Amino acid sequence: MSSRALPYRPHNHDACVSHALAEARAICQQQNARLTPTRERVLELIWQSHKPLGAYDVLAKLTSEGHNAAPPTVYRALDFLQQYGLVHRIASLNAFTGCTHAGKHHTGMFLICRACGNVLELMESSVTTAIENAASAEAFQPEAITLEVAGLCPGCQADQHHE
Amino acid sequence: MSSRALPYRPHNHDACVSHALAEARAICQQQNARLTPTRERVLELIWQSHKPLGAYDVLAKLTSEGHNAAPPTVYRALDFLQQYGLVHRIASLNAFTGCTHAGKHHTGMFLICRACGNVLELMESSVTTAIENAASAEAFQPEAITLEVAGLCPGCQADQHHE
DNA sequence: CAAGGTTTGCAACATTATAACATTTGCAGG
């Protein structure tokens, strides 16, 4: 099924990661933002994991590779990466995931599989529009949208059957 | 402007609270669930506040009225109330708010004012449908939707101007 | 009342996030 979204198919994830890093470097250069080694490494760690990583997961990985890091190190890097739209925070998981639409203006919609933990980020203008319409019907001025859908991804639905 | 949603207008909030409590009692009775004094008091405290309350805010109020409570007391009550759809957890705030559509099956959409902290819960089937369509286009099976919109409520938009 | 499940009390602990302040680094202007 080639129409299935990327994270749900086998693929060369290393290529994903290096593509994301290259893009991040480009975006930061364009905006005169400094993608320092720590920030870049945090971004890479987050991309390497196929599931969202908690801040303390990132911290543990940094520590295990000899980086002398404390919580603020990680949170600051994450703040930076979020600011430039390179990672997203998943509020319902207290975790972070690489942005798959970096650079584009968008409100992400996250499909979070409760079984395998994978997250797929969508950019659906129809959804955004519906939300904005509902908000403006109440004269509410939206600034940030958090939209996270928990459920079962295609692969894990299949697994349910032969258990 | 009488079309403006209730939380944004002055109103007798005590009446809201007692209405919500009465409804909660009815729902619990119907489902053979025990709305014990602690649970009821927690629900009441949450409703009395016009902003979402953190678990530790609830705990502090309980403590201040002589209730010998610890964190688990509050979290257990909140779990119960969530389970019966009487309160919602706002993931982006780590806080809880009374459900204004208790008893009805729904996925809430929350409009959260960043200035005054008020939260309006909407039930918009058009939004839900758009989300479900986007999910099923990816063969994803949704189970729970977290939808929280941060921004400015009508009142606080007005306040912006004469500052 | 006796048995069994549900609810609560309680202590300790785990996880997530921030504050405050010192130090280092990168870089623009003299």
Place this chain on the structure above:
DNA sequence: CCTGCAAATGTTATAATGTTGCAAACCTTG
């Protein structure tokens, strides 16, 4: 070059949020 400022990082401590495990109290229901 160097100096001085802003940005970034290091470091320590602490705050805020949430959980585990076990024992005691409490309803129900036979």
